[in-house]
Amino acid sequence: MKDVAARAGVGLKTVSRVVNEEPGVTPDTAARVQAAIDALGFRRNDSARLLRTRRTASVGLVLEDVADPFYAGLSRAVEDVARSHGALLFTGSSAEDPRREQELVLAFCARRVDGLVVVPAGDDHRYLTPEIDAGVATVFVDRPAGRLNADVVLTDNAGGVREGVAHLIAHGHRRIGFIGDLPVIHTAAERLRGYREAMAAAGLQVAPEWYTMGPTTPDRVRAALASMLSGPEPVTALFAGNNRVTVTAVRVLSGQPRPIALVGFDDFELADLLDPAVTVVAQDAPGMGRSAAQLLFRRLDGLAPPEPARVVLPVRLITRGSGELPPAP
Amino acid sequence: MKDVAARAGVGLKTVSRVVNEEPGVTPDTAARVQAAIDALGFRRNDSARLLRTRRTASVGLVLEDVADPFYAGLSRAVEDVARSHGALLFTGSSAEDPRREQELVLAFCARRVDGLVVVPAGDDHRYLTPEIDAGVATVFVDRPAGRLNADVVLTDNAGGVREGVAHLIAHGHRRIGFIGDLPVIHTAAERLRGYREAMAAAGLQVAPEWYTMGPTTPDRVRAALASMLSGPEPVTALFAGNNRVTVTAVRVLSGQPRPIALVGFDDFELADLLDPAVTVVAQDAPGMGRSAAQLLFRRLDGLAPPEPARVVLPVRLITRGSGELPPAP
DNA sequence: GCCTGTTCTGACAACGTTGTCCATCTCCGG
């Protein structure tokens, strides 16, 4: 910038004014400065600029795994909102590891991001208190923060499962299985709650071998399903607690002699092309990302009330066939 | 930092030394400084640090759409490599719009990222020359840069299609259709070339109505397919030029009286569960991301030879059934 | 006691911008 000023024969500040299109520069000198800029190939250093202005125009996004289609959609929505506010996006995957999440979050804070959108892993986010007090706007998505009262955008997990399970009950099922993710994951616990509530609301007892919570690896899901389908009181229908469970369940059930009804949480591509097509409780990933990001920027612009907001997005039951199979005799 | 120094009764530089774990500080003073840091909740400002050291420890990733599963996998791989080198990742989606790509790239450069991984949109990337000359390491992925000789990591698109089409020919097909993306997209053009070469190699003529290039919206794919399947010489097999085409083709073909053989470029989840299961030419998205990022960091560490590298990753034909259907009589 | 070398420590000037404030210049009305 100094070089540009020298070449154009003006002061440093004048160059700054031209670069920022501030008023108070005659067209004549502006042109001279512009020529010098072009000649020297000058590019403003935004790092320095942002150091001075104390706004970095960037936000950090921490989620479980960018490669997961659900988070990929969420991520894109956050990006779009950020762009519309002129901000750039730092992204990082926590892989469901609280330490890695903390590392990422603190790295973002050290870079002085204006705000943070976080899909929290782990159950204790008090480490964020000093950062939030220091002014980093923070919005949690998909799950609430642990031991911290902060903005959060959620899906109606329990309600969605209730609806899905009620759907199975309405089609005559009484013995319904549930396979969920690790119980420490908030969404997984909520979904289990929805399952229990729906069964209770219909006056149905839940046998302990009908539900199981744990890692959603294909092997474990396969084993869990096998044990639900054998025994004296085999289930006639299954509610799959997430995407990965649903896919594995479809694989296992397609090799099953009796048809087993299935409803899955979270929609996925091609669900309608399978045989039978898979009924799902669909959540709106881009919608969650959008809400979270919008809330974040409202905070940054000082347009949100001081107390933490809690947004719960509705889900939608998409009936496609697999949930409408009658119970095998 | 000044406050910390004052509170600990030491000089500014000593605090800096403690924070950076530089040698030459007595344990005694180090402890005093640390206490002051904790008391004041001090966090080093990395923006300022990086302004001074002239290394931002961050790289920019520009791709078409983070929400696309292919790029999501690529993105995650880049992130992992970046993390292992202690760098943070800026992400942005170009939506296949050259102007938006340029905006993103220049914004990243203005932030002085150390390097750039770009899935190029458009056909002219000369705007990057000054940035590259200024020292921003740049690696292109999936497609080469337009009018610019730079590092690039590609998939063997033409070879993959040749293999897929040869597979169809081996199963007795002679009239094979091809539906590809916009011809300005390098990968689309390469795949068309592969199709032509495979047909020519087998001594087969290609009727003009057997192939078509354009936007891969469901409507257009549907229309293209309809016209290939009608007429005096209907195709008996189809090669789908990408993911989205394959999915639409599966939808259309499932409603078709005669079975039509199908091979798609790029694998997708559940391809094995469809009926018939879909044969694909699989490319390795994480592998591409990894290669590109590794190449980038080798450049940054000065370990790569000066001339631009060109890496071509192999593809893999995964036979599942849809490509083995015999031609309808 | 003095010199030498070895630790430590801190002042100071960068890094590349922008905000503040003052100096100049031009133009107009009185």
Added chain:
DNA sequence: CCGGAGATGGACAACGTTGTCAGAACAGGC
């Protein structure tokens, strides 16, 4: 011709770090 307003331009000090260098403190050898 003068005073003042309004435009234009530039000097300087931040922003929060780190690299350089020189000084202070301390020990050891003669």
